[in-house]
Ligand SMILES: Nc1ncnc2c1ncn2[C@@H]1O[C@H](COP(=O)(O)OP(=O)(O)OP(=O)(O)O)[C@@H](O)[C@H]1O
């Protein structure tokens with residue numbers, strides 16, 4: 001493996017484990033390690049403290065050790081990766097066919113990872129050994145139709161591994177508006193639903209009472225058996241019984257409707273508190289089902305889970321790559337130009353944003369080159385309208401932090417932010433955490449940025 005392949009391979013392993021790609025610093029530590037640099041040299045190259053680099057290194061070695069099933073450290077990283085690649089090539093074809101995944105695969109895909117070993121307290125044997133079966137009952141009437149769908153091979157692999165191999169019970173798929181969460185989940189459900197007895201999709205509206213959700217689901221689940229009339233354990237909602245008796249895949253889309261507007265991320269509306277206990281039961285009680293939550297925000301209980309040995313996972317969806325972005329622009333009739341790649345970068349591979357700006361450019365009848373000089377960001381009215389919905393959800397404090405960041409052309413150092421004399425330090429810390437959870441801001445080491453499209457939106461307010 002050359003350096004690039006090794007970094008890509010490591011990125012895929014880390015992504016499969018954490019749902020996050022390598023950030024710049026993590027990549028720098030691995031690159032430096034391959035090039036036999038010391039932590040001190042890497043820290044110097046990256047203008048960062050040696051202790052921070054050591055910390056990042058030890059986190060990476062831990063993830064890689066868990067995933068590769070051997071003790072990985074700075075000295076043996078390269079050889080461990082090569083050993084793993086060789087020993088797993090033969091498993092590759094088998095895993096691909098087991099997972100019913102269509103589309104092209106990278107030979108270093110996550111599908112080759114062995115199922116994560118769990119201790120018997122975390123998952124009972126019945127759940128792990130649940131047999132694939134043809135879906136008997138479905139309620140997918142609320143699942144949207146999928147249009148053209150590009151890329152997302154890695155994300156589909158990761159989610160499939162989490163659900164079918166690692167038997168995760170509660171998965172949250174979060175990401176910025178229009179990034180493609182719903183489309184990805186539709187594709188996933190189509191690919192794996194036959195592994196479950198029941199598959200259901202519900203999209204939450206602005207008033208998502210738990211009664212409605214539960215009764216819809218119980219109606220579906222009790223199709224094949226008489227509804228259990230025995231007194232249920234007071235602490236348990238009846239629904240959990242069905243999830244324990246049957247292997248179900250349940251998708252709840254737009255879960256941000258469970259949370260308050262104008263508050264920091266993930267705070268339940270008073271009338272939606274019962275969902276909290278349902279999610280807790282789904283996480284804690286033994287069963288063989290999987291609940292996939294999709295939205296702009298996730299429940300706070302889920303954000304607090306950092307231990308990878310729990311049956312809970314979060315995937316934060318990022319934009320499409322350049323090739324897929326090109327396909328979308330082509331679909332919308334935009335001719336390829338020298339600026340195409342930079343346009344996709346500026347709109348961060350967000351399919352909705354790309355479609356929106358492509359439509360505007362098409363309607364104006366001009367080429368990308370003439371219309372977007374000097375990194376201009378065009379904000380079509382329909383895009384402003386949807387961004388407004390997300391902006392309205394922010395707390396006043398978050399809006400203040402966003403306006404500070406919108407004024408900066410470069411990533412802002414945390415220290416500089418903390419030195420501002422408008423927002424008290426602890427409020428600022430909470431606002432930054434909440435904005436990251438809502439995917440409004442991006443963080444690289446100690447630096448924060450507002451994506452160009454969001455920056456432009458704030459400037460035009
Ligand atoms: N992989 C993809 N390939 C092509 N188009 C895509 C892809 N993913 C999403 N899209 C398109 O982008 C638009 C937004 O996608 P989608 O509704 O899935 O995003 P979302 O993240 O669920 O948005 P929201 O935050 O509003 O719920 C849709 O028009 C969808 O068809």
Ligand SMILES: [Mg+2]
Nearest residue numbers: 181182183253
């Ligand atoms: Mg959606």
